[in-house]
Amino acid sequence: MAQIRFRAIEGTRDYFDAEGTRFDKATTFAGELFARYGYARIRTPVFEGTELFARSIGATTDIVEKEMYTFTPGSDTITLRPEGTAGVMRAYLQHGMDKQGGLVKLWYEGPMFRRERPQKGRQRQFHQIGVEAVGSMDPLLDAEVVSMGLRYYEYIGLTGEHAVGLRVNSIGCAEPECRPAFRELLREAIRPNLEKYCKSCQNRFDRNVLRIIDCKSPECQKLNENLPKSHEHLCPECADHFGKFREGLDALGGAYTVDHTLVRGLDYYTKTVFEYTHAALGAQSAIGGGLGNTGGSLLSTAPAMEVFDF
Ligand SMILES: [Zn+2]
Ligand SMILES: [Zn+2]
Numbered sequence: 001m002a003q004i005r006f007r008a009i010e011g012t013r014d015y016f017d018a019e020g021t022r023f024d025k026a027t028t029f030a031g032e033l034f035a036r037y038g039y040a041r042i043r044t045p046v047f048e049g050t051e052l053f054a055r056s057i058g059a060t061t062d063i064v065e066k067e068m069y070t071f072t073p074g075s076d077t078i079t080l081r082p083e084g085t086a087g088v089m090r091a092y093l094q095h096g097m098d099k100q101g102g103l104v105k106l107w108y109e110g111p112m113f114r115r116e117r118p119q120k121g122r123q124r125q126f127h128q129i130g131v132e133a134v135g136s137m138d139p140l141l142d143a144e145v146v147s148m149g150l151r152y153y154e155y156i157g158l159t160g161e162h163a164v165g166l167r168v169n170s171i172g173c174a175e176p177e178c179r180p181a182f183r184e185l186l187r188e189a190i191r192p193n194l195e196k197y198c199k200s201c202q203n204r205f206d207r208n209v210l211r212i213i214d215c216k217s218p219e220c221q222k223l224n225e226n227l228p229k230s231h232e233h234l235c236p237e238c239a240d241h242f243g244k245f246r247e248g249l250d251a252l253g254g255a256y257t258v259d260h261t262l263v264r265g266l267d268y269y270t271k272t273v274f275e276y277t278h279a280a281l282g283a284q285s286a287i288g289g290g291l292g293n294t295g296g297s298l299l300s301t302a303p304a305m306e307v308f309d310f
Helices: 017-036 050-057 062-067 085-094 139-155 178-196 199-207 218-224 236-252
Strands: 047-049 078-080 104-113 125-134 165-170 272-277 286-293 296-301
Touching: 017 104, 017 125, 017 139, 047 050, 047 085, 050 062, 050 078, 050 085, 085 104, 085 125, 125 139, 139 165, 139 236, 139 272, 139 286, 165 236, 178 199, 178 218, 236 272
Parallel strands: none
Antiparallel strands: 047 078, 104 125, 125 296, 165 272, 272 286, 286 296
């Protein structure tokens, strides 16, 4: 019989022995740690209706426009999950957990799927661990989630010279106070130099001006140095929220820097944003991050087993 040579699809890979063990460890560690903070594990399907992701992630994002694996078997349109939040929130609502009142804390782990360009070194099937705390806008909840993330990285051995960095910012409320005014402020500051920005930024100017702040092009970053900072232009309520969040984080002992270039350019993202970075991935490369968003906080991270030996 002729030998058929099959290969794993580009952007996917096999994990043997030690690497596989690290997957297990990362998950076990996460489960142990998150349980101490009151999180219960949830396992959701790896595919959901396409509309769920389009609505929750945002139809104009790169993920939804270019990166989803979508299939149409029969009359359904289904998508392999590109991230964990949408499925968890779908389950939360479907099972009436919103009607129980109070705080619901869930954590998840598993493979996610995105058609990333493989030359960036990203996997098209990648693993993510995340938490969702739903039902409270308390800034101290954001502080707890962010600090729990730090504990997680310590727990898997990223300490001392291998410790992760933490950047935080507040992008304020979406409507009616912070966002519209800040967008205008940004446009005024950028307009005189708009021609010097990269093509993507010029496109973002009208559509999503916030995204210009986190452009990775060195020229744009240079131009961005003197832009107004969102955390210095918050409405009183958001300023109070950010202040309490930082006090909480200080009390929990997390070292961080406030970085105004950390924004998440989606309209429904509000207030606290945060990101963990690690030098092994380059100066400002994120290994995890999240936000305090619509009624809760979320954290998601690559379990980091691709990069670190633990
Ligand atoms: Zn506000
Ligand atoms: Zn740019």
